[in-house]
Amino acid sequence: MFYxxxxxxxxxxYLQLMQQVRHAAETGALRDGDQLPGIRTLAxxxxxxxxxxxxxxxxxxxxxxxxxxxxxxxxxxVKRRTRSLANDVNLARRRIRDLIEQLRExxxxxxxxxxxxxxxxxxxxxxxxKR
Amino acid sequence: xxxEAVILTQGLTKSYGNREAVRALNLSVGRNxxxxxxxxxxxxxxxxxxxxxxxxxxxxxxxxxxGKQITDKKANLDMRRRVAYVAEDKPLYGxxxxxxTISFARSFYSDWRTNVERQLLRDYELPTRQKIKQxxxxxxxxxxxxxxxxxxPELLILDEPSDGLDPVGIENLLQTLxxxxxxxxxxxxxxxxxxxxxxxxxxxxxxxxxxxxxxAPLDELRQSYxxxxxxxxFPAPEREFRISGVERIRTSGHQMSVLASRNAEALVERAxxxxxxxxxxxxxxxxxxxxxxxxxx
Amino acid sequence: xxxxxxWLETRARFLTSLATVTxxxxxxxxxAEGLLRPQWKSGFNRLLFINxxxxxxxxxxxxxxxGMGGIVREKAVGTSSLTLSLPVRRATVLGVRVGxxxxxxxxLGVVPWLTVFVISAWAGMPISITQVGSYIVLLTGxxxxxxxxxxxxSSLVVGxxxxxxxxxxxxxxxxxxxxxxxxxxxxxxxxxxxxxxxRKTFLLGKHLPWPGILASLAVAALMVLASMLVVERREF
Numbered sequence: 258m259f260y261x262x263x264x265x266x267x268x269x270x271y272l273q274l275m276q277q278v279r280h281a282a283e284t285g286a287l288r289d290g291d292q293l294p295g296i297r298t299l300a301x302x303x304x305x306x307x308x309x310x311x312x313x314x315x316x317x318x319x320x321x322x323x324x325x326x327x328x329x330x331x332x333x334x335v336k337r338r339t340r341s342l343a344n345d346v347n348l349a350r351r352r353i354r355d356l357i358e359q360l361r362e363x364x365x366x367x368x369x370x371x372x373x374x375x376x377x378x379x380x381x382x383x384x385x386x387k388r
Numbered sequence: 389x390x391x392e393a394v395i396l397t398q399g400l401t402k403s404y405g406n407r408e409a410v411r412a413l414n415l416s417v418g419r420n421x422x423x424x425x426x427x428x429x430x431x432x433x434x435x436x437x438x439x440x441x442x443x444x445x446x447x448x449x450x451x452x453x454x455g456k457q458i459t460d461k462k463a464n465l466d467m468r469r470r471v472a473y474v475a476e477d478k479p480l481y482g483x484x485x486x487x488x489t490i491s492f493a494r495s496f497y498s499d500w501r502t503n504v505e506r507q508l509l510r511d512y513e514l515p516t517r518q519k520i521k522q523x524x525x526x527x528x529x530x531x532x533x534x535x536x537x538x539x540x541p542e543l544l545i546l547d548e549p550s551d552g553l554d555p556v557g558i559e560n561l562l563q564t565l566x567x568x569x570x571x572x573x574x575x576x577x578x579x580x581x582x583x584x585x586x587x588x589x590x591x592x593x594x595x596x597x598x599x600x601x602x603x604a605p606l607d608e609l610r611q612s613y614x615x616x617x618x619x620x621x622f623p624a625p626e627r628e629f630r631i632s633g634v635e636r637i638r639t640s641g642h643q644m645s646v647l648a649s650r651n652a653e654a655l656v657e658r659a660x661x662x663x664x665x666x667x668x669x670x671x672x673x674x675x676x677x678x679x680x681x682x683x684x685x
Numbered sequence: 686x687x688x689x690x691x692w693l694e695t696r697a698r699f700l701t702s703l704a705t706v707t708x709x710x711x712x713x714x715x716x717a718e719g720l721l722r723p724q725w726k727s728g729f730n731r732l733l734f735i736n737x738x739x740x741x742x743x744x745x746x747x748x749x750x751x752g753m754g755g756i757v758r759e760k761a762v763g764t765s766s767l768t769l770s771l772p773v774r775r776a777t778v779l780g781v782r783v784g785x786x787x788x789x790x791x792x793l794g795v796v797p798w799l800t801v802f803v804i805s806a807w808a809g810m811p812i813s814i815t816q817v818g819s820y821i822v823l824l825t826g827x828x829x830x831x832x833x834x835x836x837x838x839s840s841l842v843v844g845x846x847x848x849x850x851x852x853x854x855x856x857x858x859x860x861x862x863x864x865x866x867x868x869x870x871x872x873x874x875x876x877x878x879x880x881x882x883x884r885k886t887f888l889l890g891k892h893l894p895w896p897g898i899l900a901s902l903a904v905a906a907l908m909v910l911a912s913m914l915v916v917e918r919r920e921f
Binding site: 438441443445466468469471475477480485488491492495496497625 | 686689690694767768
Binding site: 262264266267268269270271296297301304305306307308309338346372373376379380383 | 413420421422559562566567568569571583586587588589590607610611613614656667668669670671672673674
């Protein structure tokens with residue numbers, strides 16, 4: 258499992274980690290019963306605070322995606338429900354691919370497209386948080 | 389896990405003559421977190437640390453380290469056993485060899501971990517027989533850090549630990565800090581390497597002219613600070629955007645760039661109500677937050 | 686391991702001084718042998734007395750150098766943060782430093798005189814061990830006050846080179862002042878044996894000036910105590 262946490266995107270690292278673990282479970286990179294690295298091991302590997310990893314694992318356990326077994330580690334629990342999410346993601350990616358093609362035809366540069374996406378995502382996240 | 393403060397100051401003040409190096413400082417460092425202590429040179433970081441460790445007496449106010457008053461002389465001795473401190477100048481005795489320095493330090497601490505010492509000696513590639521005064525700056529930094537890391541303190545205070553290290557050394561340092569934190573050590577470090585701080589810190593304190601200008605969890609800063617770039621079809625209405633949370637506004641004709649420490653949503657709403665042609669919200673990195681905080685207002 | 690640390694710190698100074706002083710005394714006495722006839726007994730004793738004069742100068746110089754150091758000097762050199770973060774009381778650090786310096790000062794007094802004793806005996810002009818002992822007692826007992834002065838100066842004066850300069854200055858000044866106005870209390874004259882020498886035989890008297898020696902040691906102890914108080918209260 259390869260994770261990439263970016264400190265400068267305005268999103269807390271633990272949220273990024275959670276998203277990436279979820280994504281991995283949805284796309285099948287992580288399967289039901291797989292063991293995730295221990296908090297200390299992952300923290301050292303990613304060079305982030307152990308509190309970040311602990312918080313991510315804790316939240317994921319709260320969501321039901323992870324099972325933290327005392328002394329043994331964190332184990333993935335993928336339910337059938339999330340399988341369909343993988344399909345949703347694939348569908349979404351196709352839609353995004355089409356949209357990007359269109360925006361390019363409209364004359365937008367890739368950098369402009371990326372900034373627009375980031376701005377909209379951030380704004381959307383604000384709106385969700387406010388609610 | 390109790391969340392009491394490992395370092396706690398109340399109105400801590402230190403003056404040198406009529407210059408106030410530290411002014412009514414209320415610092416709180418939580419247990420088991422990695423707290424970054426940022427500030428310009430001369431902001432009062434090293435002075436604060438010296439007062440906490442009893443090397444210098446406070447002019448006013450007080451504080452506790454590991455629960456004990458910093459003015460308590462007896463407790464101070466015990467505190468030094470439980471706190472590992474690496475000063476900014478990485479002090480070492482020039483006339484000793486690397487080997488002798490390690491033996492010397494080891495003799496004072498019963499919690500010394502020989503396996504960690506050997507591991508770090510190997511990792512840092514330190515020449516054991518060489519005298520300190522013949523070592524390069526990077527080697528001296530590594531040795532000074534080794535003396536702290538081979539112990540099992542409850543609190544690790546590091547003043548500019550990456551000073552003199554190359555990128556590989558900095559990466560190793562961060563990994564060690566993370567490992568220490570995972571072992572239950574509270575890490576309190578100051579650094580000018582803001583990119584590095586951004587990766588590992590849980591909490592950020594920015595000291596400016598002896599006072600705490602920023603004291604918040606890094607995640608909170610990440611989620612609150614926003615740069616909002618606006619374009620209007622008329623000259624940018626700067627006055628409309630001077631609300632609480634706005635740190636800086638720059639206008640140029642129809643364009644406006646706002647740096648907000650909070651309330652970004654309110655600003656975006658206001659921009660839409662004023663029919664802004666373009667509204668772009670972007671995150672703000674820690675470097676920019678720092679520079680904005682310490683700039684002359 | 687504080688003892689070991691201060692030994693490493695003063696090792697070069699100590700060994701250089703020891704070599705210099707011992708060689709000087711040895712050479713001095715050895716050549717003196719060649720100049721004298723066996724019957725000039727009192728002349729030889731006079732030479733021993735002169736040897737003590739030279740030895741005292743060198744010994745006091747060396748003691749001032751050995752007394753340098755300490756946390757205040759470390760502040761100028763940049764290592765005070767390390768020493769002050771060790772789980773040791775400042776007074777203990779000073780105490781060990783003084784202990785090591787003390788041992789070195791005593792050795793610096795004993796070894797040269799034993800060398801003189803050995804060379805004299807080997808060259809056929811044996812001197813009594815009591816004389817040697819007396820000279821040693823005068824030197825170390827009376828002279829440690831100068832070592833203590835250096836320690837006190839080192840805890841008051843900041844600066845790697847300023848402190849020794851001030852220490853030498855204070856020693857010189859005190860000798861001059863005492864010699865002019867309080868000659869009876871001049872430790873220098875006590876140490877060189879001026880108060881105890883018999884001008885006819887140039888032998889040290891049977892009774893050493895114990896009150897003077899004890900007073901000198903007491904003053905030395907007070908100075909060290911004062912240094913401890915200064916260092917405890919000081920800000921670094």
